[in-house]
Amino acid sequence: MIQRRLGVSGPDVPVVGAGTWRVFDLAASQQTLASRVVTAALDAGVRVFDTSPMYGRAEAVLSVALGERRPSAFVATKIWTSSVEEARAHFGRQLRWFGDRIDLLQVHNLVAWQDHLPWLDAERAAGRIGLVGVTHFSSSALNEIEQAMRTGRIQAIQIPLNPAERATERRILPLAEELGIGVLAMRPFGEGSLLRRPFPPEIRAAGLESWPEALLRWTLSDSRVSVTIPATSSAEHALANAAAGSGPWLHPDIRALVARLATA
Numbered sequence: 001m002i003q004r005r006l007g008v009s010g011p012d013v014p015v016v017g018a019g020t021w022r023v024f025d026l027a028a029s030q031q032t033l034a035s036r037v038v039t040a041a042l043d044a045g046v047r048v049f050d051t052s053p054m055y056g057r058a059e060a061v062l063s064v065a066l067g068e069r070r071p072s073a074f075v076a077t078k079i080w081t082s083s084v085e086e087a088r089a090h091f092g093r094q095l096r097w098f099g100d101r102i103d104l105l106q107v108h109n110l111v112a113w114q115d116h117l118p119w120l121d122a123e124r125a126a127g128r129i130g131l132v133g134v135t136h137f138s139s140s141a142l143n144e145i146e147q148a149m150r151t152g153r154i155q156a157i158q159i160p161l162n163p164a165e166r167a168t169e170r171r172i173l174p175l176a177e178e179l180g181i182g183v184l185a186m187r188p189f190g191e192g193s194l195l196r197r198p199f200p201p202e203i204r205a206a207g208l209e210s211w212p213e214a215l216l217r218w219t220l221s222d223s224r225v226s227v228t229i230p231a232t233s234s235a236e237h238a239l240a241n242a243a244a245g246s247g248p249w250l251h252p253d254i255r256a257l258v259a260r261l262a263t264a
C-alpha cells in the first residue's frame with residue numbers, strides 16, 4: 001500500500017504512521033521505551049513518524065530512537081512559534097537531530113503561517129525540507145486551513161479525522177484531493193475516547209477484532225487520507241497498528257456501521 005501523496009511508497013508499506021504526542025516526552029533514562037516502539041514500528045514497515053517541539057523532548061527522543069535507521073523513516077515535525085527567528089533557530093536543531101533534512105515540516109496550529117512560508121519555501125528549494133505543511137486540531141480553523149491550501153505552497157495538511165470528528169470531510173478532504181495535497185489524519189481514536197466502550201459483536205462479525213483496528217481502517221478507507229498517526233508507548237500496539245494499516249479497507253456499509261456504533 002502506498003502512503004498517498006507523501007512520496008513514501010512500497011508494496012508492503014502500511015499507511016499507519018507513529019505519533020509521539022504525550023508518549024515520547026521522556027527523560028533520557030526512559031529512552032529505551034521509545035526506542036522499542038520505534039524499532040517495532042520500523043520492523044513492521046511503518047515509515048512516517050510525526051513529532052513537534054510542542055511535545056516536550058519528543059523530537060530529541062525520536063532522533064535517538066531512529067539512530068542509524070533514520071534513512072528508513074519519513075520524519076514529519078513542526079515549528080511552533082510566531083517568531084521567524086526562533087523558528088529558524090529551532091529548525092537548526094531539527095536538522096542536527098534528523099540528519100540535515102526534514103521530510104515534512106509543518107506549521108503547528110497555523111501559528112503565523114504566512115510569516116513562515118517564505119523561509120520554508122527557501123529551505124525546501126535548498127533541499128533541507130521535503131514538503132511543507134500546516135496543522136490544526138480544531139474545526140474552527142478550517143477556513144484558515146483552506147486559505148493556506150489555496151496558496152499553492154502547501155504540500156500536506158494534518159487534521160483530525162475519526163467517526164466523531166468529521167468536519168473535514170465536507171470541504172477540506174475534497175480540496176486536498178483536487179490540489180494533490182497529502183493528508184495526515186490525527187486523533188484516529190479520538191484521543192482515546194472512542195476506545196472506551198465495549199467492542200460490538202456486529203463489528204466483530206464483519207471481521208474486525210478491536211476498536212483500534214476498526215477505527216484505523218475506518219480512517220484509511222477514505223482514499224483522500226495519506227496516513228494516520230496514532231501515538232503509542234507500546235511496541236505491541238505499534239505492531240498491531242501497522243497490521244491494521246496494511247488493509248483490507250472497509251466496504252462502505254461496514255464503514256458506516258463502525259461510525260454509527262463508535263458514536264452511539
